[in-house]
Amino acid sequence: MDSLLRTFADQTINGLVIGNIYAFIAVGLALIFGVGNLINFAHGSIFMVGAYVGWVCVTWWGLPLFTAFLVTTLVCALLGVIIERFALYPLRSAPPIAPLLATIGVSFMIDQAVQIIFTPNPQAFPNPLLAYRFQVGGVTVGAIDLLIAGIGVATAAALYLFLRFTQWGWALRATAQDREAAQQMGVDVVAVNRMTFAIASALGGIAGLLVGMYFNTVYPTMSFQATLKGFAAVVLGGLGNVPGAVLGGLLLGLIESYGVAIFGATYRNLFAFVILIAVLVWRPNGIFTNQRRTAPEPLTGTFIARSRPVHIPAWAIAALTVAALALPFFAPNPYLLQILTNAWLLGMVALSVTLVTGTAGQTSLGQAGFMAIGAYASALLTQRLGWPFELSLLASALVSAVIGVLLVLPAFRLRAVYIAIATLAIGEIVNQVILNWDSLTNGAMGITNIAPPSLFGWQAIRPHEIYWFTLVLLILAALVQHRLVRSPLGRTWRALREDEVAAQAFGIDLNRYKTLVFAVAAFIAGLSGAVTGHMYSYISHETFTNTTSILVLTMVILGGMGNLLGAIVGAVALTALPELFRGLADYRYLIYGLTLLLLIRFRPQGLLGTD
Amino acid sequence: MNTASLARTNGQNAASTNPLLELKDIDTAYGPIQVHFGVNLHVNAGEIVCLLGGNASGKSTTMKIILGLVRPRAGAVRFDGRVINGLTTPQIVRLGIGSVPESRRIFAQMTVRENLLMGAYHRRDRHAVAEDYERMLALFPRLKERLQQRGGTLSGGEQQMLAIGRALMGRPRLICMDEPTMGLSPLYVDRVLALIQQINTQGYTIFMVEQNANLALQIAHRGYVLQNGRIVMEGQADALLNDPEIQDAYLGEGVS
Amino acid sequence: MESVQRATRPLLEIKQVSRAFDGVLAVDDVSFGIDEGETVSVIGPNGAGKTTLFNLITGVDQPTAGEIFFDGAPLAGLPAHAYARLGMARTFQHGRVFGNLSVLDNVLLGAHSRRQVVRSRAPVVNLLRELAYGLLQPGSVKQEEAALRAEAEEILAQFGERLTPRLHQPAYSLSYANRRRVEIARALMLRPRLLLLDEPTAGMNPAETQEMLDFIATLKARGQTILLIEHKLTLVMQLSDRVVVMDDGRKITEGAPEVVRHDPQVIEAYLGHRHHPPANAAQDDEPVVQPATRLTIDPAAGVL
Structure with a gap:
């Protein structure tokens, strides 16, 4: 005693x-x-x-x-x-x-x-x-x-x-x-x-x-x-x-x-982040005051500059896609292909961020958390339950969507800057849970020997194979997303971004559309995370950090918020360029930081314009 | 200049002396929405001048332009002959323009004493500030009882008194008041108006924006009526008060 | 002054509604009703409580006392997004269009609550269905979209050449008056049983005001039920069947426009209450300014 x-x-x-x-x-x-x-x-x-x-x-x-x-x-x-x-x-x-x-x-x-x-x-x-x-x-x-x-x-x-x-x-x-x-x-x-x-x-x-x-x-x-x-x-x-x-x-x-x-x-x-979320959601003025909730942020909260997207003709996009698909035939350099594979995987995450942040206006700094959920789900499903990769890939993306929505749900009432902090904390919580849930995740040791991606017997192991695999997934994700944002659903998401009060007045149930957008975004990010895990054959709580989340947001701002092609261009630019100019690799975060700073100051609409 | 400026001036002799404040051909716009269309007005030293107008007529923006919180798109604001649009708000305040802002804007977490002394923030003559502070306490016994209370805990009327006291602490040559009677109980409306009249007789020049025309014109020397960003009427307070046209200006433009 | 006894139930009924902010009543015991097909205006000077009342009716805010009924059913407790489905459409005082969306998209969003996939109520299934419809866009969705689009263009065409050449321009690029027009088009797209207009001509010049007035008159002629919140009295003269006048949070009078226009109470409400020093001085327990301690600051010597 x-x-x-x-x-x-x-x-x-x-x-x-x-x-x-x-x-x-x-x-x-x-x-x-x-x-x-x-x-x-x-x-x-x-x-x-x-x-x-x-x-x-x-x-x-x-x-x-x-x-x-x-x-x-x-x-x-x-x-x-x-x-x-x-x-x-x-x-x-x-x-x-x-x-x-x-x-x-x-x-x-x-x-x-x-x-x-x-x-x-x-x-x-x-x-x-x-x-x-x-x-x-x-x-x-x-x-x-x-x-x-x-x-x-x-x-x-x-x-x-x-x-x-x-x-x-x-x-x-x-x-x-x-x-x-x-x-x-x-x-x-x-x-x-x-x-x-x-x-x-x-x-x-x-x-x-x-x-x-x-x-x-x-x-x-x-x-x-x-x-x-x-x-x-x-x-x-x-x-x-x-x-x-x-x-x-x-x-x-x-x-x-x-x-x-x-x-x-x-x-x-873990404690700090759980407290952070809990207080933000339930006591936004802190625990020492009894004031009612904070005044809502002004409606300029979302970072969407007034611009129209740069028009890129369909044939140019098709030609770029074909060129990307054909690249391994002309430049079978494994190093180049590896870098671009990373760009495709991060490009998918960038798509998810551009959807949730650019289209629906919910600034997310926790996207790496969804990647981690997808990666662990797929690794565990294939290793522990012996599921085939094709099935576990889909299932893990669904798991990411469901858990992702449940995690963000309490933060739906937050806006602008507060949702950014909340999602950041959610990303951290995911990693802390992975670190501490030993029996499921193997804790700090991580999961090793994850099987490589495969499709009905065909295995994606060599650089050009995994390159194609990820590129096709990226293209599919982009097509799906393109179709969604051009549908009435996409229009509703944009309304949410522009003015929540006016959107509600016209019958838009904010929670319903936030659920939908976070589900789709977490699905795509989870897909990317799952493939990343199978590609590296090893994941741990340090594979997907908030640095990744912020990097991806930078890619999206670089390309232009809400702009699908912009997200991919941003991912390629920030993944590949520091690698291709060999000497710059050591300075990459210096470059990322400077890029972000200069973009916000001089070209907030990004390279290809916001959409 | 000094004694002359203390006498009540009227529109006629205003032309012969330099006005203390002058707005010349002011155009203002918020993005695509134009608020002012060639607004001209002036305030002579020693006067109470009120700017009247209904909802969204551009009254409050006029105040913000004088204080440098909003930049006009065209035109000039002169204070004592010097062009002041382009200066920052603190620079304008240091030139001698005090402000009683709309809805009072008391520093809610600061004490009454601190609020009063914030009014003298830009002054360096500590001794005179201390004297003025004592005068304020004598002038506002209600505030004197509440010196250590936080500004936010005062009633609306007390806050308005504090806001006026705070402005006086800066020893301004012109006090701009934005809707000083808004939201006050009838008792405090009377007190505030009497106070404005009294400080004016002691030499302060006052430019006030008011929605309540009947009240403002009772204490003002001259008035302007702003409607949809244009000055549609101006003149001596008595004349305006009894002019039936002012009703039209308030009730809406002639669409019927 | 009390309106005639109605045989039918009013479409919107406001019963003894109050809203207090920190003990101050912004809306104080206000009651009135709107019948189907009627145009009722609520007018009053700045600070009279019009906007607060409007927020209470549209569900942005909840009354602290009293009740509001729409078509006989109480509105209390409904979430803000449920009002559209009931058939209430509103405009905003400062023109809250969706800035980065095209004119057409803005107007199409007005029909959100009418869309098939939105109307069905099954909870989770419905989410998946909306996602699937967005992705696959089956024939029924395309048809609905095409029909709504045609309807939107028709509504926009009612504004003549103001908006039709700008269908695909983002709303932020429009003039102020055009934004207001887009807002009204968006509200009409809901096919509202009750159209709530919050100062539709605020910030407009006389010509634009007249044009808007004519437009609202056309809607009224078609039988549209309208609640108009206005500051300008003369504007509502031609439009209103009845006028409710508010001042200091209270309904001071209600009646036909011509009667209200010449009511001395109304004129006083607008120009401000006359000063009545004797009445107030009686309650005055302390002098405003202590005569013995007059200010002796010399303003000319004051600065710096």
Whole structure:
């Protein structure tokens, strides 16, 4: 009994310390959301940069801890200002999803840049405080715990004093509460926005440094997890609510800590995303306020620029299709065919995203989750139940459609930016469930020896065979989708995208058509995932990540939202080009990020125009 | 200039002095929807001028143009002889145009005290700000009782008083009021109108947008009537108040 | 003032409906009815509660008290998308067309609730059927689509040369007046038993207003039941069988247009209530401005 109590106390301290760090991240996100109404996906990247700057200060330059904190704060604040000035300020009158996507592009670029400079490998971060530990009433407390708690309290106090008693603090609060009224008081809201980025980024950087010290390691992929944890904490506390973000961060830390103690360490990340979805759906103003639900987003939420699709004559599309089918005869280069095979598979996913996001206006950042469901379903059906590939392929796509719809169903009432976060979390949840459901999915080991794709005895093993197989599937998917979006059903989906209120007034049952569109999209994405699994013969919870989801969304924006040919062109461009120009392969995410950023700024309608 | 500007001016001698605010040939459009068609109006120092008009006549957009929140497609806005369209809102505020926005726009999470002092945000003369703050407390005893209360918890009428006090804290040379009596109880409508009249007699120039013509014209010196983006009537308040045509302007254009 | 006792049941009946926002009544105990074939206008100045009432009738919002009946059945609890199936079609005050869709598609969407596959009610099967119909497009679907399309073009042709040359243009490229016309065409495509028009001429110039007026008059002549929400009183004079006047959330009067037009109550509602200081001063428990502490700020010296 005593040991149980001590474990509880230890987990509480542990949870509060981690929660303190989440609170740092969350406060930054909440400030930026409050002032600029922006969900900043680059926040985790700044956090990660903070960790690396601190690491460089301590291990390379041997600076004292205090100086390391100072340098980290300044570098990250500056980085925040640069991001605001060059990536976001130019988009100030664009629809709200545009700056959100821009921050995703920025985060890709920062993450890759750090990987190039410091390698993708984790770096050991020797704790400069050594391992001072002492017992307080039977509970172990480390010096680092105290440092984190101390910095947390000091920063919260400083922030409170700043917001409460300084001219700039007042300007920040006034801008967050009513931007237009603040302007009419003479507040320069552009400067306030930039200052907010500086403060938020400095807080994020400090959090990164603390995490590096706490876990004695820094690595580039810590960025995206931090962003998501921060979102969960912010949503828990109420979007844009700074004290709520602090409480949300602490609460999330505690929940995780107790959850890990009860269920095991691999469950750590699941809690955050389940909480994120649950709160978004049931308490969109956070758990600390009793307000009614958030005002609906303005109807400009979907990222569909006003343009008409570029007209490509049918004969040109037919000629391209024939050329693609005939390619293995003229260029039997296995490397080329492999790359294009990847492009066809991602092209299918891009089709599904362009349907759900472009045609029906439901921004999806969780499409890789549907791929994973399809891949696991097919791998398990063939291996465990001995189903033939042809049958399991279809069945797994259906499974993906059904589970996909059930997962997204609670989020149907969300709009625009919120549905994007919800789908992102859903993608994460799928991966976390795969990781933890050992008996079914083989957990972290993944599934090996998956049979290659086959059709009635013919096996697609060699590069040109699998090339044809995937290309034909892509063509079929495109034809099916083309027919659907040109039917009355497609028209109804578009109406949903354009104006939900007007659509309802004319009898369109929103849930019914969201169900249909997510079902079709998850079916196609599941199909692609299943084939991917059979092609690689190995899948794990790391095969289909949210990076894939975001990459596919970038492809769709590149080609033009809702544009079928555009989706495929986008997939080929972003899959093949970095590979074909060999030297660029190492910089691919830098290129993806830059592409996204430039597209949103200069050609939001994409290469072939929106449809 | 100073004493002269404090005297009530009328339309006749307005031509001889430079107006404090002048809108010249303003055209405005939101996308394909044109809101203003060649709007001309002016406000002389010391006056209360009201801009009247029914629903969707373009009244509020006029206010937004003066404050730099919306850019006109053509025409010029002059304040004290200087062209101000093209300046940002904070720049315009610093030139001396204060605003009592439509539906008050109190900072709901800030205290009454903070709201008042936000009105002086652009001022650097701390000492004078402190003095003005004391004056506001004397002027609005109701607010003085609620200094630490959040702005959002005040009643509509109290919020309107706070919004006016907040604007006065900026020591503006012109106060723009957008529908200051909208949504208020009759008691507060009277208080607000009396207050507007009183601050005007103390030298403040006021340009107000109002739906309620009967009320606005009782305290204004001059008025303009905007209909479908055009100024269709203008003149002395008394004359407008008794002009039967104003009814037509309000009830709809002559289609019958 | 009370309307004559009707023998038949009204098509739309609003019974003592109120809607409160944070204790403030935006619509306060409003009752009236619309008979089949009638054109009724609800007018009133800005802030009178017209739009709130309209939202209550169209299911965008729910009343806090009272009930609304359509064809004798209560509307309470119906989801927003169920109203179309009952035969209620509406337009929006600021012209909510589907911007990136063509004019023709916009109008075709008006017939959504009439389409065969949408009307059937089997839950899951129906989803699959709609998907299959979209994919396979069997003869019945093609015929229905062709018939609806012909009907849509016919409705659009009623606007003369305004819209027919622009059938395939996206709605966002249209002029404001044309968008309003598309909205009305979309609503007519529902074959509504009740057509609800929310300020159909807002933002239109006099010539366009006159044209819209003539169009609505034609609909009325055909026997269309219309509820018109309007701000401009003169506009509704020619169109309405009855006029309901609202002010401050309440119905202040109801009657024939000529009577309402000259009702001093109505004129006062529009131009604003006259100032009655004595009555209010009696309740005034504190002076508006403390005379002893007049402002002594010199505005000319004030700035910077």
